[in-house]
Amino acid sequence: VKSAHLxxxxxxxxxxxxxxxRTVTLVxxxxxxxxxxxAVSFLTGALRVEATRVREAMPALVVQRLVAGRxxxxxxxxxxxLERIAAVRSVQPRVWGYLFLASIQSNxxxxxxxxxxxxxxxxxxxxxPDGRGAVLLGKELAEVLGVRVGxxxxxxxxxxxxxxxxxxxxxxxxxxxxxxxxxxxxxxDAREILGVPAxxxxxxxxxxxxxxxxxxAARKASEAFAGARVIERRQLDRTLALxxxxxxxxxxxxxxxxxxxxxxxxxxxxxxxGPAERREIAVLKASGWSTGDVLRLKLYESLVVGLAGAGLxxxxxxxxCFALGAPGLRxxxxxxxxxxxxxRLTPAVDGAxxxxxxxxxxxxxxxxxxxxxxxxAGVDPLDAMREG
Amino acid sequence: VNxxxxxxxxxxxxLATALVALVVHAHLARARRTAEAPxxxxxxxxxxxxxxxxxxxxxxxxxxxxxxxxxxFADEVAIPDGDPAGGAMAPPRAIWVESVQWQVAESPAKSPxxx
Numbered sequence: 001v002k003s004a005h006l007x008x009x010x011x012x013x014x015x016x017x018x019x020x021x022r023t024v025t026l027v028x029x030x031x032x033x034x035x036x037x038x039a040v041s042f043l044t045g046a047l048r049v050e051a052t053r054v055r056e057a058m059p060a061l062v063v064q065r066l067v068a069g070r071x072x073x074x075x076x077x078x079x080x081x082l083e084r085i086a087a088v089r090s091v092q093p094r095v096w097g098y099l100f101l102a103s104i105q106s107n108x109x110x111x112x113x114x115x116x117x118x119x120x121x122x123x124x125x126x127x128x129p130d131g132r133g134a135v136l137l138g139k140e141l142a143e144v145l146g147v148r149v150g151x152x153x154x155x156x157x158x159x160x161x162x163x164x165x166x167x168x169x170x171x172x173x174x175x176x177x178x179x180x181x182x183x184x185x186x187x188x189d190a191r192e193i194l195g196v197p198a199x200x201x202x203x204x205x206x207x208x209x210x211x212x213x214x215x216x217a218a219r220k221a222s223e224a225f226a227g228a229r230v231i232e233r234r235q236l237d238r239t240l241a242l243x244x245x246x247x248x249x250x251x252x253x254x255x256x257x258x259x260x261x262x263x264x265x266x267x268x269x270x271x272x273x274g275p276a277e278r279r280e281i282a283v284l285k286a287s288g289w290s291t292g293d294v295l296r297l298k299l300y301e302s303l304v305v306g307l308a309g310a311g312l313x314x315x316x317x318x319x320x321c322f323a324l325g326a327p328g329l330r331x332x333x334x335x336x337x338x339x340x341x342x343x344r345l346t347p348a349v350d351g352a353x354x355x356x357x358x359x360x361x362x363x364x365x366x367x368x369x370x371x372x373x374x375x376x377a378g379v380d381p382l383d384a385m386r387e388g
Numbered sequence: 389v390n391x392x393x394x395x396x397x398x399x400x401x402x403l404a405t406a407l408v409a410l411v412v413h414a415h416l417a418r419a420r421r422t423a424e425a426p427x428x429x430x431x432x433x434x435x436x437x438x439x440x441x442x443x444x445x446x447x448x449x450x451x452x453x454x455x456x457x458x459x460x461f462a463d464e465v466a467i468p469d470g471d472p473a474g475g476a477m478a479p480p481r482a483i484w485v486e487s488v489q490w491q492v493a494e495s496p497a498k499s500p501x502x503x
């Protein structure tokens with residue numbers, strides 16, 4: 001049985017070798033389609049998993065204030081109003097914002113440091129209890145500015161003067177996805193750079209005693225003062241799913257014509273049993289092969305082509321995404337930035353995902369190939385040979 | 389023919405090994421990232437939100453979870469929404485530089501940021 005199986009597989013391979021051009025076209029067409037689809041799926045999955053991993057770091061609620069449809073500064077007197085809501089454990093006023101630096105043609109996220117735990121850095125030290133006049137920079141930002149720990153940086157202030165800060169530390173590469181454009185400074189320094197008056201806050205980070213009461217607390221917070229806008233932590237998942245799902249859809253939509261062309265090519269190659277193949281089937285039938293044997297041969301042929309194309313496509317997609325950093329795809333799916341985080345994404349691929357792709361590609365491919373072969377195998381060998 | 393069959397099996401085994409290696413690599417990378425997670429969480433907790441430092445061209449993309457409704461048009465008048473185009477459409481950086489020329493004029497080093 002083993003020898004018969006080997007012979008049949010060998011026969012199928014020899015048959016594919018005789019139609020070398022067709023086989024190579026099919027394998028490459030299948031591999032490139034699977035590579036593109038898998039790469040989009042792998043990259044989107046990696047971004048979602050990465051975002052989910054740190055979602056707990058987001059406050060349970062973020063309270064903003066909108067005036068004329070734009071975010072406005074919050075009065076510190078509003079914090080006690082929120083603190084009176086049942087289930088609210090703490091309200092932390094935050095100061096942060098964006099600063100455009102002409103020299104690097106990029107926005108930098110200036111973040112005022114508030115009460116928090118110690119931070120892991122690649123080099124240097126944390127801001128310390130006072131920390132005025134010091135800054136922690138994202139790795140990419142420090143590199144673009146050409147500064148190291150101990151150097152001075154000057155950020156422009158709204159009154160057309162500059163704020164001189166000493167680089168106290170640089171964030172580690174493992175946090176680069178979040179910090180590449182971040183300058184973390186003392187809250188007072190952030191106010192000076194961003195022009196936020198003393199006492200005012202950009203938003204409030206609200207922590208709850210019971211996360212299950214998030215919705216109720218959010219509703220009460222939104223009624224606490226005019227223009228209040230409340231963002232719940234649980235909305236983060238939906239936001240990310242929408243953003244990356246939409247981007248993945250955009251990429252797949254853009255590549256739909258190419259995928260359709262490949263599909264039509266594959267259909268034409270796989271479904272059409274040519275005269276040579278009909279003749280081959282007729283010869284096999286005339287020499288004693290049963291219809292079952294012929295179908296088994298065609299099954300092996302499609303499995304060899306399908307597995308090779310799909311397997312190669314998955315490997316190519318993985319190497320493209322996680323070894324090469326998905327050039328040409330990551331910018332579209334993940335976003336554009338001057339201070340682009342260079343950190344590699346962590347693959348979320350598992351055995352089930354690989355098997356799903358294989359099954360989704362191979363099952364229809366084999367079904368497409370077997371049908372015409374079954375029809376050809378049903379024809380009388382003499383008639384087939386006369387036609388051929 | 390038998391020899392060709394053996395070769396096909398060998399090639400199949402090679403491909404299967406590559407796929408298993410890929411899954412194992414992904415598993416190890418995830419384990420490494422999980423080990424880094426506590427350190428990452430302390431940093432992210434100090435930031436406005438856990439959004440990725442991507443698409444810094446507009447606040448509606450930089451901190452996408454905190455952006456206000458209609459934020460794309462609040463950044464610049466009739467600015468093209470970079471999302472979902474993402475990296476396919478870079479913003480007009482040169483025009484932004486022109487709008488903050490005072491930064492260049494004020495700084496003796498012709499740069500707002502000097503080492």
